[in-house]
Amino acid sequence: MKRTLLTVFTLFTLAANAQEKISAAKGVVYGTVSPENKPVTPDEIKTKLVKNEFNGQIKAKVTDVCKAEGCWIKVQKADGTSMMVRAKDHKFLMPENIVGKTVLIEGSATVKETSEEMRRHYAEDAGKSKEEIAKIKGPEKDVQFAAKGVKVLD
Template sequence: MKKNLCLLLAIALLQGCNQKQPIAEEGTIEQAANTSTTYGAAFEEENVIPASELVKAVADKDSLQATVAAEIKESCQAKGCWMDVKLADSSNMKVTFRDYGFFVPLENLEGRQVVFTGTAKREVISVEDQRHYAKDAGKSEAEIAAITAPKEELRFIADGIILK
């Protein structure tokens, strides 16, 4: 009896493994869904504003809750703990991840599209922090030493991102 039961179980298992999976045709929704990866909190891509409009949207506010679409210019090569995205005026905005709760891949993400949600705000960035980010980005010692003054810039603390 045990032999028959084991044999039936083995046949059922092998039959299940032999099932063909449907292949998504090129350009289908299934394939598009597989090209994006979410890091951090999951969110819906609703009311998304382009990074080019974010500067105007936050101009008269201390901070702004937003979901933003942008192109990655550079990312942290040490841990994956930040990324710079392009703004309208060819400047960058540093995107960090709330409470270091998640990280992006260490691969070169330059040129990839990303959607992120969280809080935008203006901050004064110390020389020490600027040098830290420059080191994480793999900048030369000369480039790091050239950072000598704090600067104010638009920053974003992301709760979640979708990497396209």
């Protein structure tokens, strides 16, 4: 009986891991996104914060993606820096070919501090070199977005 259960569990695990991520083509949605409703840019979020939180949509270009799982992306800000966008509760994953695409993102943003350890973890997930990771020093306070969904616009 144990052997049968172990075999069934192994087969389900292999089948789940064999699922392909859907390619980032125009119109593809990861998670859930409502129809477009006055999205803001990543730069506008700080001015839209109410009690340190923003709920709504942003429109931005993807500059980086988690190479390990696809659980986060970075989107471009006007000054050339980027804003971190994580898939809320890891409910969806995004493919590597989403980089360079303009996307509509729905969710909530808050100002949070990211520890040095977590910043290094994100850099590792992004495929940065050991030298680049070693240069990361100290925590960083910035706007972080927890996405319920991401829709590819182009």
